[in-house]
Amino acid sequence: xxxxxxxxxxxxxxxxxxxxxxxxxxxxxxxxxxxxxxxxxxxxxxxxxxxxxxxxxxxxxxxxxxxxxxxxxxxxxxxxxxxxxxxxxxxxxxxxxxxxxxxxxxxxxxxx
Numbered sequence: 001x002x003x004x005x006x007x008x009x010x011x012x013x014x015x016x017x018x019x020x021x022x023x024x025x026x027x028x029x030x031x032x033x034x035x036x037x038x039x040x041x042x043x044x045x046x047x048x049x050x051x052x053x054x055x056x057x058x059x060x061x062x063x064x065x066x067x068x069x070x071x072x073x074x075x076x077x078x079x080x081x082x083x084x085x086x087x088x089x090x091x092x093x094x095x096x097x098x099x100x101x102x103x104x105x106x107x108x109x110x111x112x
Contacts, residue, residue: 018061022051030054034072043074 012019022030027044030051035041049070056062 018056020052020055022048022055026051026055040072042072046072046074 009019011017024044027048030047031042031044033054034047034050050072053062053068053070057064062068
């Protein structure tokens with residue numbers, strides 16, 4: 001105890017919390033998932049909470065229906081970590097639907 005404040009692990013237990021370690025491989029996986037699913041490229045330190053959440057869900061300590069808030073901080077290019085592990089192969093996009101929508105909007109604007 002320092003200055004009358006108990007160690008963090010004591011406080012976590014008192015409030016029915018938990019703390020876990022997240023290996024680098026799971027942090028990189030979380031970084032990649034966040035980039036793929038949400039288009040957010042955060043630095044590894046910023047996604048470690050997501051890696052922890054994913055691990056706790058796999059362990060059954062957090063259920064899918066629970067409401068969870070995570071703070072994701074740090075832009076990915078500040079500290080990209082293992083960028084090769086995060087970067088996917090190039091993807092070819094079919095923008096036909098976008099081109100058709102642009103043409104539709106042009107016709108709509110012209111008719112007004």
